[in-house]
Amino acid sequence: xxVGTDGSEHARRAMLFALREAQLRGVGVRAxxxxxxxxxxxxxxxxxxxxxxxxxxxxxxxxxxxxxxxDSVEELRRQVGEPFVEVEVRCExxxxxxxxxxxxxxxxLLVVGTRGAGIWGxxxxxxxxxxxxxxxxxxxxxxPPEGGSAPE
Numbered sequence: 001x002x003v004g005t006d007g008s009e010h011a012r013r014a015m016l017f018a019l020r021e022a023q024l025r026g027v028g029v030r031a032x033x034x035x036x037x038x039x040x041x042x043x044x045x046x047x048x049x050x051x052x053x054x055x056x057x058x059x060x061x062x063x064x065x066x067x068x069x070x071d072s073v074e075e076l077r078r079q080v081g082e083p084f085v086e087v088e089v090r091c092e093x094x095x096x097x098x099x100x101x102x103x104x105x106x107x108x109l110l111v112v113g114t115r116g117a118g119i120w121g122x123x124x125x126x127x128x129x130x131x132x133x134x135x136x137x138x139x140x141x142x143x144p145p146e147g148g149s150a151p152e
Contacts, residue, residue: 010113
């Protein structure tokens with residue numbers, strides 16, 4: 001099972017769903033995070049707040065993002081409890097939708113969150129979740145924002 005994660009609340013909800021589903025199925029989870037290359041500095045919003053900045057490229061951006069994802073995943077694993085699900089963390093440079101599609105080639109299920117923002121509120125999917133739904137070769141679960149309807 002593959003789940004997209006970026007440290008946002010939407011991704012945390014998707015990760016929780018994936019961990020609980022993986023417990024029921026007795027399978028592991030591959031937590032996948034995509035990040036842009038180049039210049040970056042962290043913000044106070046977690047990985048979703050990474051933005052390009054003037055200056056030298058951060059040579060350890062991959063390590064920083066990987067550590068944040070791993071810490072978030074471990075916190076959520078403890079929250080879900082036993083039996084603990086085995087989680088492989090994978091962070092790759094690239095467009096989020098393409099990285100998720102590539103990572104899910106050998107998966108049985110792909111789980112993503114959605115921003116649910118915009119004029120249509122809960123009905124709108126984010127651009128990544130929309131692209132994944134239209135191009136995935138495996139079933140996709142889009143976990144709605146808090147207050148949205150439960151995934152089917």
